[in-house]
């Protein structure tokens with residue numbers, strides 16, 4: 001049943017999504033600082049990269065509220081206090097929140113938007129839910145690698161990229177410093193997570 005946007009549940013859900021994305025962005029920039037303090041410079045980049053995408057999500061939801069410019073929208077909602085000095089915990093909490101958005105929150109918002117007749121909002125919720133799935137899986141994988149100590153070591157041999165100079169290291173264990181730029185090992189990221197490494201698969 002179509003409803004006026006100003007009276008809709010979707011209007012409130014868009015504001016909830018804007019609030020949630022805005023907070024996720026800040027949580028990740030704060031987590032990035034923690035990663036940096038611990039010398040995991042590549043993880044800092046992963047958090048910041050994801051934070052920028054949360055900003056983009058927030059911007060899209062905010063844009064869909066344009067007709068309400070000048071109004072204040074009251075919402076209620078629960079938001080997590082994801083604080084820890086453990087990087088594994090920070091990654092796990094991030095993965096959990098991403099999964100919640102992907103599995104529960106955005107699909108529910110999408111359904112309501114469909115029912116209320118707001119197809120653009122429904123589309124945004126459905127597509128951003130898919131992106132959050134990727135975010136969640138990435139954070140979960142990183143948490144697992146840190147926990148199982150395969151982030152810098154792979155017995156059967158692995159590949160890593162130094163994010164400072166681009167050097168690709170192949171072997172069982174990332175050296176303490178990059179042999180090329182002499183930056184510490186925290187700049188290395190497992191190749192499966194390295195940016196722009198997939199050119200050999202391009203047509």
Ligand SMILES: [Fe+2]
Pocket residue numbers: 021024053054057058128132
């Ligand atoms: Fe997001």
Ligand SMILES: [Fe+2]
Pocket residue numbers: 024050054098131132135136
């Ligand atoms: Fe996300």
